[in-house]
Amino acid sequence: MIILGIDTSCDDTCAAIVENGNTLLSNVISSQISVHHRYGGVVPEIASREHIRNIVPVVRESLRKAGLNNKDIQGIAVTAGPGLTGALLVGIHFAKAYSYANNTPLIGINHLEGHILSIFLEKRIPSFPFLALTVSGGHTNIYHVRDFGDYTVLGQTLDDAAGEAFDKVAKLLELGYPGGPVIEKLAATGRPDSIDFPRAYLSKNSLNFSFSGLKTAVALYVKKWRDYKEEKNKITIADIAASFQAAVVDILIDKVITATAQVAVKSVMLAGGVARNNNLRSKLQQATSNKGIDLYIPSPRLCTDNGAMIAVAGYHRLMKGQQNDLTLDARSRFPLD
Amino acid sequence: MKEISVKYLTTSVEKTVWLGQQLGAQLISGDIIALIGDLGGGKTWFTKGIAIGLEIDPNNIVSPTFTLVNEYRGGRQQIFHIDLYRLKNNIEILDLDLEDYFSREGIVVIEWADRWPGRLPESKIHVKLKMIDEHTRELEFFGNHYRAKEIIGALKEIAGRNLKQL
Numbered sequence: 001m002i003i004l005g006i007d008t009s010c011d012d013t014c015a016a017i018v019e020n021g022n023t024l025l026s027n028v029i030s031s032q033i034s035v036h037h038r039y040g041g042v043v044p045e046i047a048s049r050e051h052i053r054n055i056v057p058v059v060r061e062s063l064r065k066a067g068l069n070n071k072d073i074q075g076i077a078v079t080a081g082p083g084l085t086g087a088l089l090v091g092i093h094f095a096k097a098y099s100y101a102n103n104t105p106l107i108g109i110n111h112l113e114g115h116i117l118s119i120f121l122e123k124r125i126p127s128f129p130f131l132a133l134t135v136s137g138g139h140t141n142i143y144h145v146r147d148f149g150d151y152t153v154l155g156q157t158l159d160d161a162a163g164e165a166f167d168k169v170a171k172l173l174e175l176g177y178p179g180g181p182v183i184e185k186l187a188a189t190g191r192p193d194s195i196d197f198p199r200a201y202l203s204k205n206s207l208n209f210s211f212s213g214l215k216t217a218v219a220l221y222v223k224k225w226r227d228y229k230e231e232k233n234k235i236t237i238a239d240i241a242a243s244f245q246a247a248v249v250d251i252l253i254d255k256v257i258t259a260t261a262q263v264a265v266k267s268v269m270l271a272g273g274v275a276r277n278n279n280l281r282s283k284l285q286q287a288t289s290n291k292g293i294d295l296y297i298p299s300p301r302l303c304t305d306n307g308a309m310i311a312v313a314g315y316h317r318l319m320k321g322q323q324n325d326l327t328l329d330a331r332s333r334f335p336l337d
Numbered sequence: 338m339k340e341i342s343v344k345y346l347t348t349s350v351e352k353t354v355w356l357g358q359q360l361g362a363q364l365i366s367g368d369i370i371a372l373i374g375d376l377g378g379g380k381t382w383f384t385k386g387i388a389i390g391l392e393i394d395p396n397n398i399v400s401p402t403f404t405l406v407n408e409y410r411g412g413r414q415q416i417f418h419i420d421l422y423r424l425k426n427n428i429e430i431l432d433l434d435l436e437d438y439f440s441r442e443g444i445v446v447i448e449w450a451d452r453w454p455g456r457l458p459e460s461k462i463h464v465k466l467k468m469i470d471e472h473t474r475e476l477e478f479f480g481n482h483y484r485a486k487e488i489i490g491a492l493k494e495i496a497g498r499n500l501k502q503l
Contacts, residue, residue, distance in 0.1 A: 010403075083404060084404055084406060085406070086433075086434070136403075156399075159400055160399070160400045160402070161403060164403055168402075171376070212377065212379075212382065212400070215376060215377050216379075217377075217471065219377040220468070220470070220471055333407070333409075
């Protein structure tokens with residue numbers, strides 16, 4: 001079964017084609033092709049208007065790369081939430097029109113389910129049940145995944161997402177946007193133990209996250225660091241980046257390990273944009289293998305937002321006989337369980 | 338109309354949330370809260386307080402920086418929690434269609450409201466959060482609309498008396 005998957009929940013317009021929920025035939029993301037050049041002008045970061053411009057060329061490109069026509073597509077899956085309503089609606093309306101015009105079954109997908117199932121596009125896949133940690137600019141969640149379509153959220157952030165903390169600390173350090181890659185690069189040359197930033201673990205058994213206190217601590221420290229010459233001589237900007245990153249990684253790992261004990265799973269998967277952080281990947285690898293737990297991480301291009309993961313989720317739902325009609329609507333808040 | 342204002346010092350997150358709750362309890366549909374303050378000022382946690390005051394589960398309230406708008410329902414009034422932090426130009430602010438939220442049933446809370454002062458209606462109530470040290474914040478409430486006068490007046494009655502005893 002060949003599924004076209006579409007995601008317009010955030011900045012990028014994404015379309016991909018996946019066969020049988022595990023074989024990637026094409027994966028197109030607006031920022032990677034020359035849509036910008038073809039249409040001219042600067043692409044506003046958030047604009048649903050930009051999704052409108054991108055969606056048709058991106059889908060065409062996904063078909064062309066897969067060497068397929070519309071008649072080959074047996075289902076269309078689209079992110080219905082969570083995300084910004086205006087942006088989501090572009091993908092949803094496109095998918096509805098596509099479904100209507102080609103008589104293709106339509107299914108609305110939760111973006112986070114897509115992230116969790118992105119691992120099934122890899123050769124090495126976990127068996128159920130497993131834990132999923134989804135970390136990005138907008139989400140920090142731990143899920144207990146019992147089967148396709150069977151998820152329980154065990155923990156989530158109470159304030160900022162982990163990726164957002166990276167972005168905001170990068171802003172404090174005047175490093176630019178997005179913050180994740182630039183902080184990771186800088187941190188590689190810094191000492192992670194030079195500043196002891198607070199790790200907010202909340203209560204011992206809680207699997208929720210809080211990153212706003214860490215962000216505040218970095219903001220206060222940077223203020224002091226800028227004002228005092230002695231501090232500046234001792235501590236470099238790379239040290240600050242490394243110490244901050246170490247705190248985020250510690251918090252994420254602590255909660256994942258706590259969660260594996262609470263629900264007794266043998267496998268953990270990591271997804272979302274922050275899953276591209278090599279420090280997190282290697283530290284989590286270490287922590288899980290110490291506990292005899294297998295870790296699964298999708299390749300970097302499948303960690304960030306993409307249409308392929310939506311197609312995988314769509315495949316499993318359509319196979320179960322689920323389908324949406326043309327009343328499908330955007331859900332800006334969309335709990336997965 | 339003359340501007341009305343009041344300032345409070347809070348020495349913990351709990352007290353900041355409590356102040357938010359007192360504000361939230363005063364709010365009616367159409368009210369607009371404009372939050373101003375540095376990174377780490379406590380804007381999102383203050384908004385959790387507003388939610389409690391509106392009988393919404395504060396655990397649902399998270400930073401809207403990424404999504405730009407979070408909508409919370411299930412309380413006395415729904416909240417549109419908007420963040421202008423990422424918006425860089427007029428096209429982006431137009432895409433967000435702020436005016437639409439101002440005319441809807443519910444309360445609008447805007448983080449980083451000082452980024453686009455000209456885009457906000459007159460009736461807004463400003464809350465400026467200033468970081469004094471790790472735990473201490475100075476919260477200044479001000480506005481010159483009659484709703485600001487009513488709300489800040491009510492807040493003075495409650496908060497002045499009780500904040501110190503927390």
